[in-house]
């Protein structure tokens with residue numbers, strides 16, 4: 001059997017709490033399905049900075065490169081807001097993405113029927129919602145050079161960043177999107193701002209080119225401002241949306257929030273070999289950290305995604321997803337997704353319930 | 359009496375139809391309130407390109423510079439999609455913004471109580487919604503240099519744009535936002551991506567600096583991805599949102615769509631002297647152009663905004679807004695905002711109704 005070595009990165013804020021429950025679930029399916037998964041932990045983000053002076057210590061990066069998959073909680077918090085950009089917790093996350101070449105970020109926005117009430121949108125607008133956002137994660141304006149803040153001749157300062165993509169970068173994320181669409185509704189909508197930004201003119205052109213290799217998948221294009229509107233107006237029109245790093249950051253969060261239960265949504269960040277990092281879509285929620293009330297389900301579902309995409313353990317993934325659904329059917333909810341008539345439970349109780357359902 | 363010379367730019371798509379109704383309304387209040395407004399028309403956008411080879415002919419720019427205010431319909435459409443970026447209809451609009459230094463774009467997102475049903479959000483989430491988005495309009499990545507598509511040494515192409523702001527650009531839009539907030543709920547939320555983009559680190563810093571001059575106004579900051587989520591989750595938390603050109607494009611469209619009636623929302627683009635260009639928030643809707651069914655109310659309300667902000671004619675502005683409200687009370691709707699029990703009318707009938715109500 002192949003090695004299955006998982007690196008656990010709890011991170012900051014609620015990270016350690018939710019990851020603890022997800023690891024219990026991983027251990028359980030590991031035993032039940034005899035997966036042979038081993039795991040170890042490492043520091044990342046603000047907690048890594050506090051301990052080592054770096055948000056991405058060498059030791060963590062080395063372990064990450066050796067791992068077959070990574071499970072991340074979340075990074076960041078107001079505690080580190082004053083730090084120089086180069087050592088902020090987010091740099092730990094961005095450093096992992098970039099060093100491991102995790103260019104393909106898959107962010108599903110799915111409405112769980114049991115949680116339909118939690119959405120701020122009308123039920124008929126979101127019932128059955130199932131979108132996949134494919135976000136380019138290692139290029140674009142997040143990593144473009146030159147960047148910085150410089151002083152002009154007149155003594156004023158100027159801040160600048162560079163939004164840049166080359167053909168290969170666009171091509172490989174296009175393939176990710178088309179391949180994902182093949183397993184779903186066979187429709188890709190590429191999001192750009194090609195009426196203003198040259199970089200997205202190239203983006204659009206390469207999407208068209210790659211589309212020719214997937215004649216069974218339909219490609220359409222939409223401007224990013226219109227996409228933001230259409231997500232609010234009629235989100236079910238989308239199957240797969242593919243876009244760059246910055247637009248993807250914005251649109252995937254909006255899409256996740258349409259479901260009203262971002263605490264339920266996992267994500268995967270994959271490299272060309274399908275190795276990847278898995279994490280909840282939500283952040284480190286410093287306001288509720290340490291209170292034992294955070295929702296661990298997005299992290300638990302990230303374990304399922306990890307088993308499916310990187311560890312070739314589809315049955316175990318199915319079992320976790322079924323267990324989560326079962327727990328929701330029982331009416332158990334953490335406070336972020338609770339509505340009238342539900343039993344509100346804490347992080348650990350929710351973990352217990354998923355374990356029991358497995 | 360000062361001169362009040364208005365330049366009318368019908369533009370493309372539904373532009374000419376909706377502007378025609380707005381001009382009738384302008385003529386009516388001009389007479390009724392003896393405003394002494396004169397107006398003339400000029401070409402812009404795709405229709406200007408078709409006639410002159412340029413989306414912003416010299417003659418139009420000269421007239422625009424001389425005008426006290428500009429009323430624009432909309433520009434663009436699939437007909438011109440294949441054109442080189444430099445002569446696309448959008449360049450007409452961007453050229454006007456930039457040449458007239460219309461850096462301050464005010465985009466209200468208001469829910470008309472009569473149209474509460476039209477929103478895709480639950481009534482309790484949007485009832486009473488009244489947000490003002492202040493978008494920087496002549497800088498940022500829309501105009502940053504260098505930009506383009508170049509061929510790399512390996513033969514591949516690369517697209518690139520530059521997201522850049524200097525202190526003065528940020529400072530003047532900050533003042534716009536704080537001044538606007540003073541006349542409203544006295545809260546400004548500045549939107550950035552300061553955990554990743556240096557240019558927005560400077561943005562955030564200058565916002566803080568300018569805030570000191572407005573001790574009666576509260577300043578907060580939010581990351582753009584979170585802002586997109588919060589607009590969906592709980593939009594009423596915002597009073598004034600201020601942001602750069604690109605984020606403003608995306609967020610203002612999302613905010614407008616929250617109301618479900620983007621066909622109702624006007625916008626103003628002002629320079630340092632308060633001279634400005636007024637236009638509906640919606641686009642040129644080529645799919646319904648020429649059918650006589652487009653909603654002219656956003657353009658009519660843009661006339662009201664113009665009278666208030668640039669032509670010092672508050673009473674006339676109030677009268678138009680009251681007339682629009684009256685027409686909605688009568689149950690008249692264009693098809694984009696109609697729900698059960700409404701009388702559906704066309705563009706011209708809607709214009710007639712507003713004139714009658716005046």
Ligand SMILES: CC(C)[C@H](C(=O)O)[C@@H](O)C(=O)O
Nearest residue numbers: 076090093094249553554583
């Ligand atoms: C924490 C931050 C750097 C990150 C991003 O902007 O990519 C986050 O918002 C995300 O979407 O994963």
Ligand SMILES: CC(C)[C@H](C(=O)O)[C@@H](O)C(=O)O
Nearest residue numbers: 195196225434448451452607
């Ligand atoms: C037409 C286009 C160039 C324009 C923009 O992106 O600014 C439009 O979307 C807007 O918001 O006014």
